[in-house]
């Protein structure tokens with residue numbers, strides 16, 4: 001488990017102090033994928049780099065699996081970092097080394113394996129990321145997605161328990177992003193690795209993360225299960241990320257509401273209720289009519305979810321809402 005206890009960070013710039021992280025408390029559970037989302041300058045990289053002490057905290061305690069990372073000496077820190085892999089937006093590969101040599105680098109630095117053992121381990125790692133055929137190539141001969149796979153293989157070399165991903169897909173096109181995210185999810189599942197990733201795209205969070213923290217100006221303004229935060233965003237920053245990712249605009253919806261009669265509610269379906277024929281049933285049972293104003297259906301990680309904004313008319317709207325709630329649907333009244 002990764003724990004932040006009142007951790008804060010300020011940078012000194014020209015005699016001035018720039019606060020990048022306000023005192024923050026955070027827990028990342030073992031084996032989960034935790035995403036941090038925020039706009040540029042929100043403090044995401046700072047928080048991520050504090051975990052393996054690439055940045056030194058200005059105060060507070062960082063505890064990983066019971067070990068106070070903030071108190072480690074140089075040797076302890078070196079050993080700890082072997083248990084924390086990291087991948088980067090621009091891959092950070094050595095251009096003059098082959099793919100195999102890039103992946104072997106952390107193993108050579110650790111100095112714990114023989115040459116033959118390193119060779120064998122590199123073969124395994126390249127197979128895991130689907131790059132067995134590219135071992136002798138140089139980074140310049142690879143696509144962005146392949147380069148990031150090399151980065152992932154290198155990060156996994158010392159068998160870490162934690163993987164930190166610093167905007168790992170920001171330089172990739174959508175299709176390659178999806179493939180790299182799928183690989184990260186696979187690694188998380190199969191190796192039980194805890195992953196902390198930072199991104200400015202809600203879609204990345206929605207696809208792979210279990211929980212999310214939303215950052216704004218050095219503060220974690222909201223955190224929780226992705227399904228909860230994504231479907232019921234509380235903080236304005238979270239709301240704007242969700243709206244951006246959905247292409248949904250309050251203004252347009254507001255105009256639409258004026259044109260329809262009835263009680264306007266937003267229904268959120270999660271898991272099995274998503275595909276159940278509930279709405280028709282409830283309409284028949286209660287005699288309400290409904291018109292659909294907006295809707296979407298999709299997935300949050302492995303879970304189906306849907307959201308429908310409907311106008312209810314006909315007299316028994318409250319009863320209809322009651323029945324929907326009883327069936328496990330979250331009902332939010334947008335206009336009584």
Ligand SMILES: Nc1ncnc2c1ncn2[C@@H]1O[C@H](COP(=O)(O)OP(=O)(O)OP(=O)(O)O)[C@@H](O)[C@H]1O
Pocket residue numbers: 011012013018019020038039040041042043044045046047200
């Ligand atoms: N090494 C540094 N020296 C001085 N100020 C820094 C340093 N690193 C970050 N900052 C400042 O700290 C704040 C948070 O930066 P940080 O890079 O953590 O944010 P971020 O959310 O990761 O942004 P981005 O998405 O653009 O990478 C910003 O105001 C930034 O200018």
